[in-house]
Amino acid sequence: MLDVVNLSCQRGERRLFSGLTLSVASGKLLAVSGENGSGKTSLLRMLCGLLPPEQGTIRWQGTPVGELGESYRGQFTYIGHLNGLKDDLTPLENLQFAARLAGVEATEAACREALQAVGLGPQIQRLPSGVLSQGQKRRSALARLWVSMRPLWILDEPFAALDDAATRSLTRRLEAHVKGGGIVVASTHQEIGVAPEFMQQARLAG
């Protein structure tokens, strides 16, 4: 259960949104839409504690995240605009380091499987990430979701730069996560193909 109460966001001198209140129950995917600059990214960054809210509270399972501190960071997986990949490491190495730093001992086999699931075959898994295309890099970052054990996923434009096959694959993964009682908060420009009963919508008006 993720609750947002009366949240306000100010970037620089600009007020992006204020009085934002919403609640995402377990087993739901919240799709956050809105124009460019309406504060979607800021909202997601607030949800994961990168950006302290100007005003308002964020609660995870009823407790304000400020009180949870470090343990809250163990509850979610965040994939932002930036892929978080080192150009000099292979997709496999990047994924292994990311999983281990997230506190999970992911085996090489599990990581290979995750990369395979996003369409990055054994050949590509051996290349330095720097030479991959934008779409491949994005998929390489999203592969973290296949090894993530966290209940809450916070995803910034997860479908951007993905081809049809990868989009379908990610959609299935998200649906499996919410069906298992997980929560997804994703900003997006397009429709997400997850079954409507699992979906929640929020629109940030610009």
Add this chain to the structure above:
Amino acid sequence: MTQLGLTDAVRDVIRRDLLVALRRRADALTTVVFFVIVTSLFPLGIGPEPAVLRMIAPGVLWVAALLSCLLSLGRLFTTDYVDGVLEQLVLVPQPLTVLVGAKVAAHWLISGLPIVLLAPVLGLQYGLGGDVLGVLTLSLLLGTPTLSLIGAIGAALTLGVRGSHVLIALLVLPLFIPVLIFGAGAVTSYIAGIGVEANLSLLGACLMLAVVLAPWATAAALRIALE
């Protein structure tokens, strides 16, 4: 799948940075080559008089080490900041101060340790004797980690800021002064026959203080930079 603890996280942060440095050897080499060139310039500018060279050697080698450290600081967080790895590091459910300490340790292994190891060789250019070279190496071994720790604060504060390369020098160099004084002072006093214990203990004290305080300030600065 087992849960991993803090020591694993620290080891992974260091291992990742070392692996990246290994794949990008040119970056680390630049710092070392810079150190070699700067120390070789002084005899050319001052003249080959052995007595003069011996006298300026501690200061020259220490200032060169300090500048090499400064040169390598830009890389400490910048690439991680640009590719989003830093963002992920801040979200790791372990204390950021400790992870920052791990990053600084990796930075020292990549750009500090080579300088410590090279210094005695370069000291030969200045006609320093074997025992003096030993003191020089020891002082650098104690002092350069402090430089990396203090430098990390400056690197974090100037992350993504206009003209950060020049700004970082302005912020960090004044803070380096005590290390420079005690480090070069150790070698100078040894040459003068005064004894080195006091200077080396002070260098050690600086290191202890930096280990305790610098990661904390760096972590705060990183959080500010990532907002």
Add this chain to the structure above:
Amino acid sequence: MSVTDINWFKYSSPQALYPLAGKLTPWFSALAVILMGAGLYIGLLLAPTDFQQGDSYRIIFVHVPAAWMSMFLYVVMALWAAIGLGLKARPSYMMAQAIAPTGAMFTFLALLTGSLWGKPTWGTWWVWDARLTSELILFFLYLGVMLLRTSIDDARRADRASAVFALVGVVNVPIIYFSVQWWNTLHQGASVSATAAPKMAAMMLLAMLIMSLGFWMYSIAVILARLRCVIREREERSSVAGQVERPVAVGGV
């Protein structure tokens, strides 16, 4: 801390500070003029001529109080920075921002007068005296705080980053001071300290104290005036950028 507390700090306080600072500035300015006038009168005309240094020593009536103020203001600035970081209070950052240039000015004044004093006393403009060197480093630290602030566009980040650096500096200042003294004894460079004042007559001491008080009043007046500029500047920037509240529509389920 409740939400209303943050609100009070963020919005009400600068608005309350602005007129208050405006009211106080003339009084402190007047006090500064009177005290500095009296200090200079006593120091330059009434205090006896030093039998070793002649009249050139009289620069200490500016030099010593300026050096005191430079160090004191750095500590005060760091204190406001710490309060800002601790309470997330915008006015404290504004105070820190307002103090920095005055502190830097006094540091520069101390360096300049120290150098002017050095010429007739030791025949050289600069000696690597421990205190002068520390003062020089302090000047660099002030420059660092100010340049870091101006290099960052986002006011919030600029506030907090320069506050962290001010605090790092304040931890380092005693270490730097000690190390420079250590270095000075090691090298035995200058045997005379630039600020080791000659045996002071009561009159000299009086002049110095009054000048110090005058500098205090001057600092308060200038800092309050600058605080008003900072408040107005920030308010103009935010009103130009538009404080327009964006309506938020949230569709459920």
